[in-house]
Amino acid sequence: MKLIAPLLTTAVLAFSSVSVYSATDAPARSAKPDLVKGEASYTAVCVACHNADGNASIAINPKLSQQHPEYLLKQLQEFKSGKRKDPVMQGMVAGLSDADMLNISAWLASKPGKLGFAKDKEAVALGERIYRGGLPDRQIAACAGCHSPNGAGIPAQYPRLSGQNADYVSKTLHDFRDGKRGNSLQMTGVTAKMNDKEIKAVSDYIAGLR
Template sequence: MKLLASMLMAAALAAPAFPAFSAGETPATPTKAKPDLVKGEASFAAVCAACHGADGNSAIAANPKLSQQHPEYLVKQLQEFKSGKRNNAVMKGFASMLTDEDMKNIAYWAASKPAKPGFSSDKALVAMGERIYRGGIADRQIAACAGCHSPNGAGIPAQYPRLSGQHADYTVAQLNSFRDGSRANSIQMTQVAAKLNDREIKAVADYIAGLR
């Protein structure tokens, strides 16, 4: 009997320890920490505001408006600046100072700020830009921008960025970068931009600037 008791005790000690759950009960799924908008605002003011505006509405045409942008998209861009997947020496320097938590806080704070509308400036090109944005160019197999970025430029959260009201100069620069390969963090955009000429890029960018 003593031998049997010893064997049972040894087996119990060797058995892996699992938490006990009642019938039908499942382990709790770890919850993701919510973004801290107070910290996000502080980090944005310290790191981002000088170039992108105090509320994310950049007044500098070369720098993008970040307000009301999808936070998942902003986090992805910051991570890719930091890793070097998206090549920009200035942004790499700033992004390298941020943790993933910082990025999340900043992105959700910027997303919470309303975007100020922009304006088209070239009446001669805006009609062409609208045709390309809404319908693409079928005979050259150029897809409509609206298919991914939505007819009003709101984009699709976590997948495609908001474009509505973005500075035309910034959009032109990004399309050129996709076209020449210096920005290579989106295969879809590289393929689209490769088929656009300078006039078409300018037209689309100007239309986007006034889109709302």
């Protein structure tokens, strides 16, 4: 299962192991999640792409462990409805019920996320500048405003980014910018102003954020 996630709002850059949405967009969660069933469903559908504990080792796939369950549930539901386009994910979630998606999201949120690290020393300064302060002269907002200085995000509103795979973050930002992902108008607007160098730098910085 490949959950393409994350990242920037008009007030900040975001990503996903991620998309950005407000609390009013969060899906209803009246039912109580079943973690045992969540693990079983996850093992049956998601393990090949995201590893047994949700910490995907394939660089282009997002880490899902310790992500906010409301965010995960929203993304799964939007894959199923077609609001978020991805042929692989749409096939994976096609057979999942609302209860299955709720259970998977809750189980993943209960698993600890693994820390990552930045690889490009030359880009770290630019990535940190964008993440923490944005680029005001070009109206590119800081990521930290929605995703917090340490990348923990804001539960039920903005996804956790800390330690997310850099290749996944970069792909997500490019997809927002290039119109391939359209389930966050905020992210589409902010990424439209970013160039490839800036996307690469902030993606690498996020990978090492903790």
